[in-house]
Amino acid sequence: MIPELLKNTEKKDLFNVDAHAALGDQRVTMPLDHATHSLAETVALGDRTYFFDRENAVWSLATLTRRLSSSSRASSLAWLGHSRGIGDATFSWKEIEPVTVVDILVTGDELGGERRVTFEELHGLFEKWRLTDDVWENGFLKNIHLQPKPTCHSNITINLTEDARYKLQTEHSTSNIFCGPASTIRDCGIRDQVRPSGKVEGRKDFHDGTSFTPSPGPYFVSLMDGRLMPAYRIYEDTYETFIQSTYSPSNGKNMPLPIHSGKLNHLSVAVPSRLQSQPTTPERPLAGLRFSVKDIFYIKGLGSPSLGSRAWVSIRDKQCLERQQDQEASNNKPVGIVEVLQNMGAVFVGKNKLSEFAFAGPYHWQNTDYLLNFNPRADGLQTPSDSSGGSASAVAAYDWLDFAIGTDTGGSVRLPADANGVYGGRPTIGAIDASSMQSLAKSLDIVGILARDPAIYCKVLRALLKSSPTPMDTSSPPSLPARLKVIVNNDHDTIAKDASLRDTTATADGIFETFVRKLETSLGVRRENVILDSLWEETKEEFSNSRQNSASEELLGGMGDEFGDLYRKIVYWESYRDLGYPFMKAYSKANDGRIPLVNNNAKAAWKTIEAGGISESMYREALAKKHMLKSWVNTYLTEGYSAISTLLVSRGSNQGEELRDT
Numbered sequence: 336m337i338p339e340l341l342k343n344t345e346k347k348d349l350f351n352v353d354a355h356a357a358l359g360d361q362r363v364t365m366p367l368d369h370a371t372h373s374l375a376e377t378v379a380l381g382d383r384t385y386f387f388d389r390e391n392a393v394w395s396l397a398t399l400t401r402r403l404s405s406s407s408r409a410s411s412l413a414w415l416g417h418s419r420g421i422g423d424a425t426f427s428w429k430e431i432e433p434v435t436v437v438d439i440l441v442t443g444d445e446l447g448g449e450r451r452v453t454f455e456e457l458h459g460l461f462e463k464w465r466l467t468d469d470v471w472e473n474g475f476l477k478n479i480h481l482q483p484k485p486t487c488h489s490n491i492t493i494n495l496t497e498d499a500r501y502k503l504q505t506e507h508s509t510s511n512i513f514c515g516p517a518s519t520i521r522d523c524g525i526r527d528q529v530r531p532s533g534k535v536e537g538r539k540d541f542h543d544g545t546s547f548t549p550s551p552g553p554y555f556v557s558l559m560d561g562r563l564m565p566a567y568r569i570y571e572d573t574y575e576t577f578i579q580s581t582y583s584p585s586n587g588k589n590m591p592l593p594i595h596s597g598k599l600n601h602l603s604v605a606v607p608s609r610l611q612s613q614p615t616t617p618e619r620p621l622a623g624l625r626f627s628v629k630d631i632f633y634i635k636g637l638g639s640p641s642l643g644s645r646a647w648v649s650i651r652d653k654q655c656l657e658r659q660q661d662q663e664a665s666n667n668k669p670v671g672i673v674e675v676l677q678n679m680g681a682v683f684v685g686k687n688k689l690s691e692f693a694f695a696g697p698y699h700w701q702n703t704d705y706l707l708n709f710n711p712r713a714d715g716l717q718t719p720s721d722s723s724g725g726s727a728s729a730v731a732a733y734d735w736l737d738f739a740i741g742t743d744t745g746g747s748v749r750l751p752a753d754a755n756g757v758y759g760g761r762p763t764i765g766a767i768d769a770s771s772m773q774s775l776a777k778s779l780d781i782v783g784i785l786a787r788d789p790a791i792y793c794k795v796l797r798a799l800l801k802s803s804p805t806p807m808d809t810s811s812p813p814s815l816p817a818r819l820k821v822i823v824n825n826d827h828d829t830i831a832k833d834a835s836l837r838d839t840t841a842t843a844d845g846i847f848e849t850f851v852r853k854l855e856t857s858l859g860v861r862r863e864n865v866i867l868d869s870l871w872e873e874t875k876e877e878f879s880n881s882r883q884n885s886a887s888e889e890l891l892g893g894m895g896d897e898f899g900d901l902y903r904k905i906v907y908w909e910s911y912r913d914l915g916y917p918f919m920k921a922y923s924k925a926n927d928g929r930i931p932l933v934n935n936n937a938k939a940a941w942k943t944i945e946a947g948g949i950s951e952s953m954y955r956e957a958l959a960k961k962h963m964l965k966s967w968v969n970t971y972l973t974e975g976y977s978a979i980s981t982l983l984v985s986r987g988s989n990q991g992e993e994l995r996d997t
Contacts, residue, residue, distance in 0.1 A: 336814060356763070373763075376594070377569060377594055378431060380472065381473075383472060383569075384568075385470075385566050385567060385569060385596060386566075386569050386582075386592070386603075386605045387555045387567065388817065389557060389562055389583065391582075391584035392562070392563055392564050392585075393550075393554075393563055393564070393585055394548075394562075394563045397548050402751065406906065417690040421698050422519045422882070423761055430557060430558045430559050431555050431557060432478055432556050432558060433553065433554070433555055433566070434475065434478045434553075434556045435471070435479050435480070435551075435552070435553060435554075436480045436482065436551050436552060436554060437479060437481050437551055438482060438551045439481050439482065439484060439493055440538045441482055441484065441485075448492055449491070449494055450483070450492065450493050450494070451495070451496055452499060453498070454496065454499040454502040464610060466651030467609065468552070468608055468609045469606070469619040470552070470568040470607065470608035470610075471552055471566075471608055471610060473508075475553040476514070476744075477508065477509060477510050477511075478510060478512075479503070479511070479513070479558070479796055480512075480513045480549075481495075481512065481514045482515065482548050482549075483515075490513075490701045492514075493514040493764055494514065495514075498663070498932055504616055527909075543601045546890070549563060550612075550613070551610050552608040553610075565585075565608070567605035567606060567607050568606050569604070570603070570604045570606065571598060571602075572602040572729075573601055574708055574709040574710075574711055574728055574732045575600065575602075575706065576687055576725045576726075576729035576733075577602045577604060577627065577685045577688070577725070577729065577744045578602075578725070579591060579637070579641075579685055579686050580592040580602050580603060580604045580605065580685040581684060581686070582605050582607075582692070583682070588635075589635060589673065589683060592605050600706075604684055604685055604735075606625055606682070606735050607682060612680060612682065615680065616680075618679075619678075619680035620794065621679040621681040621795060623680065623682065624680070624681045624734050624737040624738065625682045625684050625735065626684070626736070626738050627686065627726060627729055627736060628672065628683070628686055628687065628726070628740040629686070629689050629722075629723050629725065629726045629739070629740060630642070630689055630725075631742055631772050631773050632686075632740075634671060634673045634674075634771070635673075637686070639651035639924075640686070640704065641693065642689070642692050642693065643688065643692065643693075643695075643702060643704060644691050644931070645704045645705075646918075646922055646931035646932075649925075650921045664849065665867065666944040671771030672740055672768065672771050672772070675799070679798050681835055684736065687723075687725030687729055687739060687741075688705055688707065688725030689724065689933045690707070690721045690724065691933065692914065692933070692934070693721075693722035693723075693747055693775050694906075694934070695721055695936050696721055696936035697721075697936065699720070699721035699722060699724065700935045700995040701996070702934070707719065707723045707724065707995060708729075710731075710754060710995075711728060711755070712755055712756050713992075717754065717992065717994060717995070718994070718995055719751055719754055720751040720753070721747060721751070722741075722742075722747040722752035723739075723741025723742060723747050723748050723751045723759075723783070724754070726739035727751035727755040728751075728755050730755070730785045731756055731757050731787065734787075738786040738792065738795050739786075740783055740784060740785075741759070741782075741784075742769070742772055742781065742782055742783060743761045743780075743781050743783045744752070744775050744776050744779045744780050747783075748760065749761055751785070753987060757785050757787050758784075758785065758786050758787070758789050758792045759784065759786075760783055760784065760796075761783055762782070764780075764809070765803075766800055767781065767782040767799045767800065767803055768782070768804055773914070774914070775906065775908075775909070776905055776910055776913075777913065778909060778961070784799070796809075801808075805921075809831060814856060815857075815858050815859075816980055816981060817960065818860065818974075818982065819851075819854060819855065819860050819861070819863065819982050819984065820863050820865050820972070820981060821862050821863070821981070821984050821985075822867060822983060822984065823864045823865060823866050823986070824867075843986075843987075844986075847865055847987075851984060854984065858982070868894050868895070870972070871893065871967075872894075874967070878967055898960060901957045901960055901964070903949075904949050904953055905954065905957050905958065907940040907941075907943055907944055907949055908944060908951070908954040908957075909954075910940060911940065911944040917971070919941075
């Protein structure tokens with residue numbers, strides 16, 4: 336039985352071939368909306384490109400800039416190049432200077448109220464920064480600001496030794512050094528003449544007037560008004576994994592990055608210094624970790640997710656704006672996955688590509704609205720898999736990105752993780768809040784994590800599980816798993832039937848076997864091989880008899896017969912009900928009856944529902960059987976033991992070469 340939503344009398348057969356012939360399959364050509372910004376630009380420092388935003392200032396260093404303006408404007412800023420127009424304003428890059436802010440530890444017990452800083456102390460710190468931060472570089476040592484830490488000891492005078500002054504000038508080309516708390520900065524630098532102390536003016540338009548000092552690290556300072564602006568390093572998205580790059584100014588808003596590298600079709604991605612992230616705390620366990628998200632989430636300030644479809648964007652932006660306005664007017668504002676991660680200290684840098692509607696299946700490499708990204712593994716021409724491929728490829732390709740967020744309905748995190756050689760998993764449904772994603776099939780959708788480093792993967796997973804609407808205990812288990820079960824598919828004990836996969840399969844089998852043996856040694860247990868079909872045949876009668884409902888009579892066939900079609904029935908029905916039909920109807924209404932092209936996988940699914948191939952009763956039966964399967968797994972596969980006590984390991988697919996054809 337078709338739901339009431341699908342019985343609307345205005346409903347047309349949106350996949351009718353004659354309708355396509357009469358109206359034409361048409362795609363909108365409008366691009367994603369990228370907001371413009373009049374006060375943001377890029378500068379070159381050494382062989383790197385940096386981004387700064389004058390409206391993203393963290394402090395006003397008026398005294399410092401007066402000193403710089405009078406002493407070094409004419410000659411020391413030539414590295415910044417020529418004047419360039421920015422929106423309605425035109426100013427010279429000679430008005431911008433690089434600055435390094437350094438915290439100097441003071442205790443309040445310094446002899447004579449003076450803290451003397453040595454070259455060795457600074458040089459060791461700068462070497463550590465060079466090795467741990469990819470944004471800071473020696474060019475930012477042109478000007479140095481030393482500030483006391485903690486700020487309660489602002490009465491302590493900071494001075495450099497003569498040796499420190501000399502070596503900073505000769506070894507690091509430092510021109511100016513300023514010392515003191517943010518309230519009274521003085522010149523304690525290279526030249527003999529010392530300027531008198533001056534007051535720093537906090538600007539209300541970009542500083543809240545509280546007791547505040549800039550975090551250590553690299554900045555640019557404007558000589559026009561003293562704005563101190565965080566430096567973002569620009570990277571090029573050479574594997575085309577991003578559909579939109581973003582940054583988050585000091586006001587906490589997420590903004591589209593208003594620049595482009597101009598190289599081929601690659602987006603620019605801006606990353607802030609890791610030095611400027613606060614140390615990790617129980618409230619901010621992910622401080623400094625950079626992440627991206629699959630473009631399937633609603634994110635405050637960034638409009639509708641694209642879902643990999645221009646047609647979707649064309650009709651959803653207005654609805655998304657209205658949705659966000661309603662949320663902002665509400666006292667109970669929902670917090671999405673991006674905001675949750677940002678509140679825990681993580682740094683959001685952009686949105687990743689995905690296959691269309693996260694539902695392209697075997698046709699995922701045929702995307703034409705937004706070209707599928709490239710997989711960095713092997714020859715670089717393999718598919719990234721469906722559908723969180725952009726997120727998986729980004730994590731695999733870029734060491735400046737720590738993790739990515741994807742979604743998984745039937746493998747959309749796990750398969751791309753496999754194809755791109757990274758860690759990815761599927762948590763329990765509901766374990767991580769998925770309310771900010773555009774759902775494909777609510778009964779199966781989850782939020783998943785992708786990372787190169789298993790330690791980072793676990794760190795992010797623990798943080799998200801603790802922050803979920805129903806927080807989970809993420810403390811370390813009292814003991815290691817006492818049972819190791821290896822899922823063996825019927826065809827994995829033999830050489831692949833496809834001759835082209837034999838070498839690949841043999842190699843993969845060897846790697847898997849080595850891994851399982853190491854697990855046995857580490858856990859101190861012996862594996863138990865499990866063939867699911869065989870286990871089902873051995874237990875299905877007992878399982879049926881134990882269930883006191885009419886459905887038990889149906890559990891007579893093989894495992895594939897009973898459960899193999901559940902995914903198709905659930906996903907087809909729910910994706911059409913919640914996504915396909917409302918989208919097609921809205922697009923047709925907004926475009927004089929025209930209909931957009933959709934990928935062949937989604938098209939086949941939604942046509943099946945329209946043709947009555949899957950009824951509502953079949954869908955509800957599939958949901959019931961899904962719960963049966965869960966009960967069977969808990970009873971016979973883990974045998975009543977908790978997930979912590981039983982470790983299940985699966986060999987995975989016999990995946991060989993899978994070249995993209997677009």
